[in-house]
Amino acid sequence: MSNQPLRVENLHLWRGERHVLRGLTFSLGRGTCLQVKGPNGSGKTSLLRTLCGLIYPEEGRVLWDGEDVRRDLRAFHARLAYLGHEPPLKGDLTAGENLRFWVGVRRRLSLADLDAALARAGAGGCSARLVRTLSAGQRRRVALAGLALLAVPLWLLDEPTTNLDADGQELVGQLIAEQLARGATVIAAVHHDLPRAVPAIEQLELAA
Amino acid sequence: MSAPGVALAPERAAALAVSGAGAAWLALLRDLTLAFRRRGQLVQPLAFFAIVTLLFPLAVSPELTRLREMAPGVLWTAALLASLLALEFLFRDDAYDGTLEQYALSGQSLTALMFAKSAAHWLLTGLPLALMAPLAALSLGAPAAAVAGIVASVAVGSVALSLIGSIGAALTLGMKRSGALLSLLTLPLSLPVLIFGARATQLAIAGEAYLAPLELLGALAVLGVTLAPLAAAAAVRISLE
Amino acid sequence: MNWTWFHRLASPPHVYALAGRLTPWFAWPAALLIVGGLWGGLVLAPPDYQQGDGFRIIYVHAPSAWMSLMVYMTMAVAAAIGLIWRMKVAHAVAASCAPIGASFTVAALVTGSLWGRPMWGTYWEWDPRLTSELILLFLYLGYMGLRSGLEDTQRADRASAVLAVVGVVNVPIIHYSVTWWNSLHQAPSVMRFDRPAMPAAMLVPLLMMLLGFTLLFVALLLTRLRGEVLTRERAASWIREALSP
Numbered sequence: 225m226s227n228q229p230l231r232v233e234n235l236h237l238w239r240g241e242r243h244v245l246r247g248l249t250f251s252l253g254r255g256t257c258l259q260v261k262g263p264n265g266s267g268k269t270s271l272l273r274t275l276c277g278l279i280y281p282e283e284g285r286v287l288w289d290g291e292d293v294r295r296d297l298r299a300f301h302a303r304l305a306y307l308g309h310e311p312p313l314k315g316d317l318t319a320g321e322n323l324r325f326w327v328g329v330r331r332r333l334s335l336a337d338l339d340a341a342l343a344r345a346g347a348g349g350c351s352a353r354l355v356r357t358l359s360a361g362q363r364r365r366v367a368l369a370g371l372a373l374l375a376v377p378l379w380l381l382d383e384p385t386t387n388l389d390a391d392g393q394e395l396v397g398q399l400i401a402e403q404l405a406r407g408a409t410v411i412a413a414v415h416h417d418l419p420r421a422v423p424a425i426e427q428l429e430l431a432a
Numbered sequence: 433m434s435a436p437g438v439a440l441a442p443e444r445a446a447a448l449a450v451s452g453a454g455a456a457w458l459a460l461l462r463d464l465t466l467a468f469r470r471r472g473q474l475v476q477p478l479a480f481f482a483i484v485t486l487l488f489p490l491a492v493s494p495e496l497t498r499l500r501e502m503a504p505g506v507l508w509t510a511a512l513l514a515s516l517l518a519l520e521f522l523f524r525d526d527a528y529d530g531t532l533e534q535y536a537l538s539g540q541s542l543t544a545l546m547f548a549k550s551a552a553h554w555l556l557t558g559l560p561l562a563l564m565a566p567l568a569a570l571s572l573g574a575p576a577a578a579v580a581g582i583v584a585s586v587a588v589g590s591v592a593l594s595l596i597g598s599i600g601a602a603l604t605l606g607m608k609r610s611g612a613l614l615s616l617l618t619l620p621l622s623l624p625v626l627i628f629g630a631r632a633t634q635l636a637i638a639g640e641a642y643l644a645p646l647e648l649l650g651a652l653a654v655l656g657v658t659l660a661p662l663a664a665a666a667a668v669r670i671s672l673e
Numbered sequence: 674m675n676w677t678w679f680h681r682l683a684s685p686p687h688v689y690a691l692a693g694r695l696t697p698w699f700a701w702p703a704a705l706l707i708v709g710g711l712w713g714g715l716v717l718a719p720p721d722y723q724q725g726d727g728f729r730i731i732y733v734h735a736p737s738a739w740m741s742l743m744v745y746m747t748m749a750v751a752a753a754i755g756l757i758w759r760m761k762v763a764h765a766v767a768a769s770c771a772p773i774g775a776s777f778t779v780a781a782l783v784t785g786s787l788w789g790r791p792m793w794g795t796y797w798e799w800d801p802r803l804t805s806e807l808i809l810l811f812l813y814l815g816y817m818g819l820r821s822g823l824e825d826t827q828r829a830d831r832a833s834a835v836l837a838v839v840g841v842v843n844v845p846i847i848h849y850s851v852t853w854w855n856s857l858h859q860a861p862s863v864m865r866f867d868r869p870a871m872p873a874a875m876l877v878p879l880l881m882m883l884l885g886f887t888l889l890f891v892a893l894l895l896t897r898l899r900g901e902v903l904t905r906e907r908a909a910s911w912i913r914e915a916l917s918p
Contacts, residue, residue, distance in 0.1 A: 240825065241908045276537055278672045280759065302539030312530035316469040317462075325462040326531075329455040329538050329545075331448045599839055603819060603832050613818050617836065620811040621843050624850035631857065652846070663839050666756075670831040 228253050230275075230378065230409055235284035237267070237274055244270050245281070250428065254377075257400055257410040257422050262430030268413035269309075271430065272380045275411065276306045288378075302330070304378040309386070311367030315356030319347060319366045322355055327373045337373060345369035346395055360387040368399055379403060381412040385419070397421030455540040456548040463552035473521070477514040477557045478564055484510035485568040496573030503572040504633035508626050510568070511561050511586055512593065516618060518557045519597040520611055522549060523668070527605050532668055542665040550598045550661065558590030574637045581636025581646075588649045589629035595656035596621050602667035625652055683762045686911040689902045692895040700892040706885030713878030721875075727791040732878060734784035736886035737777045738802070741809055742844075744774030744890060748816075749841035752834035764830035765905060767837060768820060769897035773890060775813035781806050801855040805848050812840045826905060 230252040237245040244267035252258055260268050273279045275286055277297050286293045293300040313322045323338055342351050347365040350358055355366065364387050371379065379400075385393045397419025400410050404424060412418060418425060450458075467474055488506045489499055499506075526532045526549075535545045565586040566579040574582070600618035604610035628648045635642035714732035721728035748770035755763035785803045786796045797803070816833055823829035871879075906912055 273672075278533070278536065278669075280673065298539050298541070300539075301537045304537065306533070306537050308530050308533060310530050312534045314462075314466060314525070314529065314531070316466055321465065325458055326534060328458050329450065329535070329540060331450055333448075599835070603836055604822065607822050610822070613815075613822050616811065616818050617815040620808050620815065620847070621839065623808060624843075624846050627850045627854045631854070648850075655846075659839075659842065663835055667832060667835050670828060670835065673828060673831070 229289050230411075231287040231290075232275070233285050233287065235271075235274065235286070236282045237270055237279065238282050239267070239270060245274070245430075248284070252409050252411070252426070254407045254409060255404045256424045256426055257404055257412065257418070258426045258428055259418050260411060260413040260428045260430065261415075266430040268430060269382055272306065272382055272411065272413055276304055276380050277301065303376050304380060305371050305374045305376050306380045306382075307367060307371055307384060308382050311363045313355045313363055313366060316354065318352050318354055319358065320351040322366065323370045323373065327370050330374060333373060338369075341369040341373045342366065344372065345399070346391070361389060361392055364388055365392065365395070368396065372399060372403075377408045379408065379410040379412075381410065383414060384412055385414065385416070393419050394421060450540070452541045452544045455538065456544040459535070459545045459548035460552050460555075463549060464555065467552070467556050474556060477518045478560055480517055481510045481514040481561055481564060482568065484513060485572065489572070500573035500637060503569055503574050503637060504630040506572060507565055507568060507582070507586070507633055508589075508630040511565065511590065511629075512619070512622055512626055514561060515557055515590055515593045515597060516615055518553065519601045519618070520614060522553055522598060522601040523605055527671065532605075533672055536669060536672055542668065543661045546598060546602075546664040546668065547657070547661040550594045550664070553598065554591055554594040558594050559587065561590055562587035569633070569637070575639070577639060578633075578636040581642045582633055585629050585632035585636065585642065585646055585649060588646060588653055589625045589632075591653040592625045592649065592656045593622055595653070595660035596625070598664040599660055599667060602664040602671065605668065605671040625649065628652065683760050685762065685902050685906045685909070686915065688762050688765075689899055689906075689915060692899045692902075696892055696895045699888045699895065703885050703888035703892055706881050706888065710878045710881035710885055713881065714875075718875045718878055719872070724792065727788065730784050730788045732882050734781060734788055735879060736882045737781035737784060738806060739883060740886050740890055741774055741778040741781050741806065743887070744770050744777060745809065745812070745837075745844065746841065747894075748774060749837040752837035756831060756834040756838070761830070761905070762902070764834065765898055765901040766894070767834060768830070769894055769901050771813055771817050771820070773893050773897065775810065775817065777886075777890075778806060778810045778813060782810065799855070801848075801852045804855070805851050808847055808851070809844070812844070816840070 228251040232248060232250050235245050235248040236243070248271070250258075260271060262268055270279060274281050277286070277293055277300065288300050288303065312326060313319070317325070319342065320338060323342070324333070327333055327338075339348070339351060342348050345365045345368045347362055347369060350362055350366060355363060358366070364384075368384070371381075384396050384400075388396065398421050400412070400418070400422045403410055404422070485506055488502060492498065492502065523532060526535075536542055538545070562583050566574075566582050569578060569582050570576065597618050600614050600621075603617060604614050607613065628645045632642045632645035632649060635645065710732060715729055718729070720726050748767045751763045751766040751770065754760055755767060782803065785800075785806065789798050789800075789803075790796055816836055819836055820829045820833045823832055903912065
């Protein structure tokens with residue numbers, strides 16, 4: 225296990241006729257957070273989806289602990305959590321059920337773990353409520369609780385602070401900070417700056 | 433609180449690991465739970481099946497002798513279309529809210545999860561159709577002795593239909609109006625099921641041995657179980673690219 | 674192993690140029706064989722002892738039916754190569770195959786039903802060969818429908834490739850089930866090509882037509898492939914050089 229678990233080498237990505245990523249290279253250490261910035265359409269989401277292996281780049285590779293993630297994509301996926309624009313929650317299930325299914329597919333979890341994570345994310349009272357009845361901010365908190373429950377060393381977050389009030393944004397900062405303190409790596413695509421609570425931020429600016 | 437640790441100790445990680453079968457079971461439970469929260473949608477394919485079988489006596493003739501001859505074709509065409517009707521919703525919500533993405537990134541076999549989704553589709557449409565088919569057959573003049581054969585053939589055949597359909601549904605993910613295209617993709621591939629299924633039903637109604645076509649249906653179902661989730665998983669990955 | 678030749682072979686400018694150079698080498702022999710085959714089949718070959726002159730439609734029907742299947746196989750193989758090795762040119766080949774294959778299928782259906790008129794007295798008989806051919810047409814239509822339904826070329830390539838591979842696994846099953854279905858309802862088909870007694874004067878033109886149609890397919894494929902490559906690479910700079918006089 226190296227101290228720079230994530231390494232990206234010479235990533236080239238085309239979306240349709242646009243050359244979105246042009247030879248992107250960087251390494252990321254344990255306990256650091258990479259903030260990916262750039263205007264709409266600059267490829268922030270594409271970069272995250274390429275890193276987690278959903279998109280196949282035209283050229284270049286992504287390494288985790290010195291090994292090309294393509295060699296065993298499933299093992300790599302077991303180590304990462306990706307949160308897209310929309311929280312992956314079903315309106316017709318309660319918050320608790322949503323997490324039981326979403327997280328439960330990946331790891332066993334006890335009810336106590338689940339309640340604790342929801343409480344930590346400031347959604348303690350939501351467990352038995354249908355997600356359809358929650359506000360956008362509450363849904364995002366539920367999703368953040370799920371993220372924390374996954375307990376994996378790599379987070380890829382696409383606009384994690386959307387729909388959150390000031391407290392919620394602060395919470396995202398704290399969750400990321402806790403995650404970093406455990407030695408994990410976090411990559412977040414954001415419009416605005418990440419909350420101040422996050423230490424050890426590196427920046428990556430994507431051009432339009 | 434006990435913060436979920438990142439660097440899980442190996443023995444703890446092993447204790448928390450979920451097997452592929454366990455993940456598939458959860459995915460199945462999830463789809464069933466969701467379906468029962470929306471019971472209205474659950475009934476639609478069945479009501480569709482009933483109304484299509486009702487069309488034929490009205491369009492052709494109420495004579496039971498003529499209807500009995502047509503019954504296998506009517507039943508299977510209606511079952512095929514009813515199964516197709518429910519397919520459009522198989523992945524649509526999951527694609528929309530990011531569930532498919534999470535499945536693809538879960539570190540579990542996407543093939544196993546796709547199999548779970550097809551299994552849910554069968555439990556929610558194929559199995560109820562198999563249980564309803566004898567009623568429709570009786571109304572079309574089939575003898576009561578044919579019930580077992582009809583249930584068996586529709587139950588086995590619809591397994592293959594759910595699996596074949598999952599490929600088409602995964603391929604047309606993200607299209608706005610996919611209904612007609614989904615039929616165009618799925619129906620030609622489903623024809624062998626229709627042929628063997630209708631034959632088994634025909635023999636059952638005539639009171640003859642229907643085991644041979646039923647075995648062929650079984651072979652199609654087995655082939656579908658082995659190959660279709662693989663193709664559906666590939667199609668889902670492509671839709672996420 | 675050194676794969677540079679492979680990648681060079683698969684690079685769009687090279688494919689475009691190569692396809693252009695190769696086309697006449699297939700088109701001219703195809704034209705000669707088809708003209709010769711038609712002359713031999715329609716003029717020189719003796720009338721069939723049972724069907725008279727009606728049998729002569731075989732010289733178009735059989736090669737078309739043969740090509741409809743062969744093009745599907747080619748398409749599926751190209752699609753599989755594109756899927757496995759992520760080769761864009763292979764996808765372009767598969768995409769170019771579909772309309773050609775669908776045209777051969779339509780030709781086989783039309784000539785088959787024209788042939789049915791003198792033989793069965795109807796334009797359409799649920800003969801297993803014709804029925805399979807009709808289902809094959811739907812497989813082609815589904816493939817093309819899926820391609821046109823997906824806007825992103827890359828996604829259209831890969832999704833339609835999965836469909837082509839699924840289809841090719843199913844073609845034998847469909848054919849078997851249709852034959853089985855037909856055997857329940859009527860005597861085996863009258864339309865048989867494996868009669869032992871086909872004289873050389875009938876057989877040679879047929880073989881010429883088969884070969885001619887195969888070469889015609891290759892020539893058409895190369896031409897379509899050039900168009901397909903141009904469309905896909907419309908933003909690339911080599912195109913301006915290639916097209917400038």
